[in-house]
Amino acid sequence: MVQGTANWNTEQTxxxxxEYVDDWVKFYRKHTNEGNVASYIPLLKEVDPDLLGITIMGRNGMKISSGDIGQQFTLQSISKLLTFIVACMTRGISYVLNRVDVEPTGEAFNSIMHLELNELKKPFNPxxxxxxxxxxxMLEGKTSDLKLEPIFELLEKMLGYRPSLNVDVYESERDSSMRNRAIGYYLLEIGFLESDLNITLETYFKxxxxxxxxxxxxxxxxxxxxxxxDPDTRExxxxxxxxxxxxALMLTCGMYDASGKFATYVGVPAKSGVxxxxxxxxxxxxxxxxxxFLDGCGIGVFGPALDEKGNSIAGIRLLRHIASQWDLSIF
Amino acid sequence: MVQGTANWNTEQTxxxxxEYVDDWVKFYRKHTNEGNVASYIPLLKEVDPDLLGITIMGRNGMKISSGDIGQQFTLQSISKLLTFIVACMTRGISYVLNRVDVEPTGEAFNSIMHLELNELKKPFNPxxxxxxxxxxxMLEGKTSDLKLEPIFELLEKMLGYRPSLNVDVYESERDSSMRNRAIGYYLLEIGFLESDLNITLETYFKxxxxxxxxxxxxxxxxxxxxxxxDPDTRExxxxxxxxxxxxALMLTCGMYDASGKFATYVGVPAKSGVxxxxxxxxxxxxxxxxxxFLDGCGIGVFGPALDEKGNSIAGIRLLRHIASQWDLSIF
Amino acid sequence: MVQGTANWNTEQTxxxxxEYVDDWVKFYRKHTNEGNVASYIPLLKEVDPDLLGITIMGRNGMKISSGDIGQQFTLQSISKLLTFIVACMTRGISYVLNRVDVEPTGEAFNSIMHLELNELKKPFNPxxxxxxxxxxxMLEGKTSDLKLEPIFELLEKMLGYRPSLNVDVYESERDSSMRNRAIGYYLLEIGFLESDLNITLETYFKxxxxxxxxxxxxxxxxxxxxxxxDPDTRExxxxxxxxxxxxALMLTCGMYDASGKFATYVGVPAKSGVxxxxxxxxxxxxxxxxxxFLDGCGIGVFGPALDEKGNSIAGIRLLRHIASQWDLSIF
Amino acid sequence: MVQGTANWNTEQTxxxxxEYVDDWVKFYRKHTNEGNVASYIPLLKEVDPDLLGITIMGRNGMKISSGDIGQQFTLQSISKLLTFIVACMTRGISYVLNRVDVEPTGEAFNSIMHLELNELKKPFNPxxxxxxxxxxxMLEGKTSDLKLEPIFELLEKMLGYRPSLNVDVYESERDSSMRNRAIGYYLLEIGFLESDLNITLETYFKxxxxxxxxxxxxxxxxxxxxxxxDPDTRExxxxxxxxxxxxALMLTCGMYDASGKFATYVGVPAKSGVxxxxxxxxxxxxxxxxxxFLDGCGIGVFGPALDEKGNSIAGIRLLRHIASQWDLSIF
Incomplete structure (x- = not known):
């Protein structure tokens, strides 16, 4: 399903x-069985591991979609990108970067160790x-809903609609993610938190x-x-x-502790979620x-079977293939 | 103030x-100003740092006390010794030792890192x-008071009276010890806890x-x-x-990450608290x-000014002096 | 001193x-006194810490140089870039990347710990x-000179002359760099080395x-x-x-454990040396x-006073300023 | 084979x-097949893994030996005990303990990580x-043989004969132990070594x-x-x-990172070798x-099949059994 006006090319192209993308999705869907869906949040375990879908949206208006594109899924760690953007927009870039560093860690995303190991003045990266x-x-507001409001507003501006909170996933996550509570209390103790821990975690899970x-x-x-x-509205x-x-952050830290490999083999800024x-x-x-897509594009991928680092196993391979075929790498 | 019948010696001795012990307490009290009272629990900060007291109680009935011996203070980490004993008595030694190791760590007592660093099957030591x-x-009972009951019973049997809970310290600790909550959630996530986290922490703080x-x-x-x-009652x-x-545990792990030095320079099993x-x-x-004290003795020391490892600075020096003078070392 | 034909602009521009670059070099030279020259190699300590020089070379032929540009200095860690390139050219990319990972570490460049900490199958990155x-x-050849030959050949092809080995620095480094010998023996033990350790280290120091x-x-x-x-010869x-x-590697790992900050604040692939x-x-x-420099450029900087991470303190600030003024960031 | 005059008992006892000890050795010899002989020094691999022998020597003169008691084997890490004693005797206790700590580490015996992790002022323990x-x-002398001389002299005084250097094992160890060279260069760099590295390592391997x-x-x-x-000569x-x-050191650190378990389950100072x-x-x-053995005894055990920590697997079990039967624990 191709939409939009492909300025650089004809409808036929x-x-x-x-057709190419359809073939590639078909091919890489077979790779989903080498991964596993996330198990640490009970509700995420129930999704069909064979799903794979992609949308490519060009700055020139061209759009190509293929595979399981109707499927809804939760942002998970991709939300970290949005929160970071909103925090920079509302508190100022220097406020945020004075309180969180921008260095890759070499450790897993849920590590506590690296906090203690280095007696950090701030967490490694957002x-x-x-x-x-x-x-x-750092988000402003006294309740989780007030804190989330600017995130929803940003999403609404970008997407043209206001996405929903998946209450079932939120509750599943809130009730199961003990590691994040451990991290939260650790941050509280070393004085990194800018607002109440429970409200912060509620906001985070939402x-x-x-x-x-x-x-x-x-x-x-x-x-x-x-x-x-926005390339459509120029706003x-x-x-x-x-x-x-x-x-820059997406490129150096966006793909968990496989970010270096993604930068090397795919070469575009990206952020994944479990x-x-x-x-x-x-x-x-x-x-x-x-x-x-010489003029630039955005790509959304969904494939819930994950590799051991927590990235979509078929999604990464599909992206690598496309980046190589169409020379998308920034390097 | 010497009491009891010193079988091995006369009242005069x-x-x-x-007189000796009085002199030593007087001498080592000057060392209190090289340490600092614990700061991480607000209420503990208010104690007079110059305090120093000691009681030595022989198996032969002889008792020597000197310094600030009337002063009450909370068990803090010394309670870990009692809880370990009660858990072994109620759940069985092998039940307990299957769930917690008995190895010194080389790390600070409140480290989370060592849990993650080693992908442990059980925590390093009690x-x-x-x-x-x-x-x-592991303590039995559905509330913190039920869990604590056998600890109070053990204390009552040993001491002849039932000691009190210091509610102010408990509340101060409960409300401030975020690191312990972090550790608790970490333990919960990796499946080490045998009962509800909040009740466990409440019991722990009490x-x-x-x-x-x-x-x-x-x-x-x-x-x-x-x-x-009990040397008095033979019970x-x-x-x-x-x-x-x-x-054995006290000797290898009882004095935080100074346990090796205490074993080397003092040479007796001991457990300290902040x-x-x-x-x-x-x-x-x-x-x-x-x-x-050829026939064996127990020693209680109190000196709230701590060294950097969290042990009573004057207390350790006083113990080292006495152990050396009276050859108490087990080695 | 501007040379070459600036296609995009006139000689006057x-x-x-x-003039701009001269001003900036003058300004940032003052920053050199906030850093220190490398101390771990005796000979490097003798250099004048106030030096600062830069050359910018455009793909369009334009060249701007300013400051202490005649000064010779040794490649140090910049050589890691060249060795990696030569190893890929002579052994093949997949041979190399099967034996060394491409992930940032979050640790200092001379860390041994991260090898042991993670029971690595290969080192973190080149x-x-x-x-x-x-x-x-991995370089081929039975002596250090044979191993180095393709590096010198590559340099000669790129620079139009064959640079010299600084024998004094080499000997100073060989005789003082005990940490690198420690790393070498560690690598030897875990079986990562592809040739004799002494020859490898000799090559490395050279x-x-x-x-x-x-x-x-x-x-x-x-x-x-x-x-x-080569933009001049098209070869x-x-x-x-x-x-x-x-x-890609330069961007994620090129500036020691400040690579993330360099990517964020400057935004171009770079490699530094002590x-x-x-x-x-x-x-x-x-x-x-x-x-x-819309059409792309290469930049060489020299400023021996280093920040705590081991990067030229004035050099980084000068690059950040230029990248910001001329919008060089790849993001 | 029982020798000596058992003051506390008759020849019959x-x-x-x-007979008891013979039975126990027979029983625990079966456990040797759960372990493996050391593999990191080539020559050690060649020994028969089923060997098990023990000698118990009482202060009262009684001696019991059983199993493969004629077998010679090298001291390996047991030599660390002797070197520590000789260093204390020749340089003074405080000289030695100012340069090496006495804390258990929680890490494996050949860890480099813990040196870097803690930015140590001295190594964890001897x-x-x-x-x-x-x-x-710290041993005095300009050659390895001069350094070793007081160790041989101490052994000769204790054993009544001068034991030999196993040249084959020494050469095998010298040529294969890359990890120890890595540690050596690391120590050299941070300034812990008191004499030339190569001579120190030569001495260590010998x-x-x-x-x-x-x-x-x-x-x-x-x-x-x-x-x-010496209980025989009273010297x-x-x-x-x-x-x-x-x-004290043997108890807290003598059995690698199983020292805590050995203290708890066996309860006597001990030192093992691979x-x-x-x-x-x-x-x-x-x-x-x-x-x-109420009056105290020394025990020598040999069983080359090791557990995963590097301790004799049957040897530890045999010691635990004897310590339990005869109540040898110091606790």
Whole structure:
């Protein structure tokens, strides 16, 4: 299903691309059985592991979708990207970066050890849980709903609709995620939290439980590819500097402790979540002429079977294939 | 103030020992200003740092006390010793030791890191917080008061009176000890806890907040020196095997990450708490004839100014001096 | 001193840029006194800490140089980039990447701990010492000079002359770098080395001791900006895929454990050395029209006063300023 | 084979004890197949894994031996005990303890990590390799043979003969132990070594390669049980204070990272080596009347099949059984 006006090319070429993507989705769907759906949140375990869907949205308006694109799934760690953006927009970039570092850790996303190991002055980065919870604590408002409001407003501006909170996933997560409570109390003790722990965790579990689709992720991606401007309306939704810092973070820390491999083998800023979603950002490219998304695009992928690092196993392979075929790497 | 019948010696010698101990307490009290009272529990900060008191209670009935001996203080980590004993008595030694290891860690008592670092099957030992909370979770009963009951009963049997819970310290500790909550949630997540986390933590904070005196600690010590038998009544209060395992643990892990130095320089099983208390156990000795406590003794010390490891700074020096003068070391 | 034909602009604009850069170098030279020259290699300690020099070389032929540009300095860790490239060219990319990972570590460059901590199957990345020594061991040849030959050949092809080995620095390094010997023996024991340890270390110390200038680094940078092609001769010197992987690695791991901050605040692939050199790569950009190095450039910086992470303190600030003024960031 | 005059008992009882020990050795020999001989030193791999032998030597002169008692084996880590004693005797206790700590680590004996992890001022204890190599560097003399001389002299005094260096094991160890070289260079870099690294390592590998038998270990043990005095000759061979510190160290750190379990379940100071030897020390006991070695004894065990911590698997079980049957525990 190809939509939009492909300025760089004819309708026919778009159809031709669609066929390619359909083939690739079909091929990589077979890889889903090498991974497993997330088990640490009870409700996430119930999803069909064979699902795989993708939407690619060009800055030029071209859109290609393939596979299980109607499926809703929760943001999970992808929400860390949005919270970071909102915190920078509401508290200021320097306020946020004075309280959370931007260094990759080499450790798993839910590590507590690295906090103690290094007697840190601030968490390693906004995409490990310790850093993400710290960023969530910076959101303004006295209740979790007030804190979440600017996140929903940002999503509504970007997507054209207000996504829903998946209450079942939220409650499942709230009641099961003991590691995040452990991290929370640790952060509380060392004085990193900017607001009440319980409200911070409630907000964190809710932000993780917002329902989206691959179309939504692709739209978020294409706005980041445009440095925060919606390519359709030309409206600046995210300040340029925030969008660029977010992309730097995605590249160095976005794919858990496989971020280095993703940067090397795929080469685009991306952020994944344990629900199986990935948002990827391909900025405009200068070099080759004959490429479909030369002008930049956003990509949303969903494939709930995960590899051992917590990334969609088929999703990563599909992205690597597309990035290689269409030369999307920023390097 | 010397009491009891010193079988090995005359009343006069007892008075002569009293003078020595008075001198030593006077001398080591000057060392209190090199330490600091515990700061992490607000109420503990308010105590007078210059306090220093000691009671030595021989298996032969002789008792020497000196310094600030009327002062009450809370058990804090010394309670870990009692909880371990009660858990072994009610659940069985093998039940307990299957769920908590007995290895020194080399890390601080409140470390979370070592849990993650080693992907442990069980916490390192019952005297680091992670192990102690795990042991507390093994106590039977559905409320913290029911869980504590056998600890109070054991104390009543040993001391001849039922000590009180210091409610102010308990509440201060409950409301401030975020690191212990972090450890608790971590233990919950990896499946080490045997009962509800909140009730376990409530029990843990209460056991830490039981008020005692140096006389009480000396009595606990002398019972352990007698392998669990009260030397006055000849009643077995703690099973022999439990008492001996407890002493082994005290020697290898009882003085936080200074346990090795204490074993080397003092050489007796001991357990300290951040309130400034230390209970030490000198078992019967065979060698030299001319020693006051040849037949074994228990020692209670209180000195709230702590060294950097969390042990009473003057208390350790006083114990080292006495152990050296009277050859108390088990080695 | 501006040379070359600035296609995008007139000679006058080039002069105008030169003035800017001269001002910036003058300004940031004052920052050198906030850092310290490397102390762990005796000979490096003798250099003047106030030095600061830069060369910017555009793919369009424009060249701007300012400050202490005649100064020679040794490659140090910048050589890790060259060794990695040569190993990929001679052994194949997959051979190399099967034996060294590409993940940032969060630890200092000379850490041994992270090897033991994670029971690694391979070193974290080619830019920490453990990974770099492993890569050096992959170079072919039975002596250090044979192993180094392809590195010198690559440099000669890129620079138009064969740089010299600084024998004094090499000997100083060989005789003082005990940590690297410790790492080497550790690697030997766990079976990561592909050739004799002593020859590997000799090669490693020699590769670190090759003398270059900021002009040389700028030239290396502009070739990487061109995906391995010399923009002057159009000759492909480094295979395109190798050049792109190298740039991904530079971005995620090139600036020691400040790589994340460099990616966020400067945003270009770069590699630094403790001699105070930095090579940075700004690829072609699509967006704004009015930028001097829109078509991409390489940058060489030299400033031996280092920050606590081991990067040139004034060099990083100068690069950050230029990247911000001319919008060089790849994000 | 029982020798000596069993003061506490008749010859008949001694024969009766011999039968018991023979039975136990027979029984625990079956446990050897649950372990593996050390593999990291090539020559050690060649030994018969089923071997098991023991000698118990009482302060009262009674001696019981059973199993493969003629077998020679190298001291390996047991030499760390002797080097520590010699260093204390020649350099002074405070000199040694100012340069090496006495804390258990919780980590494996060959860990480098714990050095880096804690930015140590001195190695954790004399029985991890880092600490042992540091202690060896304190021995006086400009060659390894000069450094070893006082160790051989001490052994000769204790054993009545001068044991030999096993040159094959020494060379095998020198040529294969890369981890120890890694540790050595690390120690050199952080400034812990008191003499040349190569000579220190040569000395270290030689001290590990001294051949002994279970009789020898039992004799060393019984001298330590007598606080340094040879019970036969009444000569003081090791100063009392050194002997007692050595026993404290054996208890807290002597059995690698199973020292806590050994203290708890066996309860006597002991030191093991990866060749399968263990020397254990049972000091005089006061309590029960009816025990064969009430007056203290030394025990030598040899069983080259090791458990995962590096201790003789059958040896530990045999010791635990004997300690339990004869109540040898110091607790």
């Amino acid at each position: 778009a159809e031709w691309l669609q 995409f490990v849980n310790a850093g993400a919870i710290t960023v969530t604590s 932000q993780c439980s917002i329902d989206v689709t691959v179309d939504d992720l692709a739209k978020i991606g294409v706005i980041l590819a445009s440095d925060g401007v 600046e939704i995210i300040p340029r500097q925030v969008a660029r810092i977010a992309k 629900s199986g979603g990935i948002v990827a950002v391909a900025p405009p490219r200068v070099r080759e002429e004959n490429l479909p | 007892a008075e002569w020992l009293q 005297f680091v917080n992670a192990g102690a909370i795990t042991v507390t979770s 056991q830490c907040s039981i008020d005692v005196t140096v006389d009480d600690l000396a009595k606990i010590g002398v019972i352990l020196a007698s392998d669990g038998v 077995e209060i703690i099973p022999r095997q439990v008492a001996r395992i407890a002493k 309130s400034g208390g230390i209970v030490a156990v000198a078992p019967p000795r065979v060698r030299e004839e001319n020693l006051p | 080039a002069e105008w840029l030169q 830019f920490v010492n453990a990974g770099a020594i492993t890569v050096t061991s 590769q670190c001791s090759i003398d270059v200038t900021v002009d040389d680094l700028a030239k290396i940078g502009v070739i990487l900006a061109s995906d391995g092609v 492909e010197i480094i295979p395109r895929q190798v050049a792109r992987i190298a740039k 001699s105070g050199g930095i090579v940075a790569v700004a690829p072609p950009r699509v967006r704004e029209e009015n930028l001097p | 001694a024969e009766w004890l011999q 029985f991890v390799n880092a600490g042992a190599i540091t202690v060896t560097s 001290q590990c390669s001294i051949d002994v038998t279970v009789d020898d270990l039992a004799k060393i043990g019984v001298i330590l049980a007598s606080d340094g005095v 003081e061979i090791i100063p009392r204070q050194v002997a007692r510190i050595a026993k 060749s399968g030897g263990i020397v254990a020390v049972a000091p005089p006991r006061v309590r029960e009347e009816n025990l064969p």
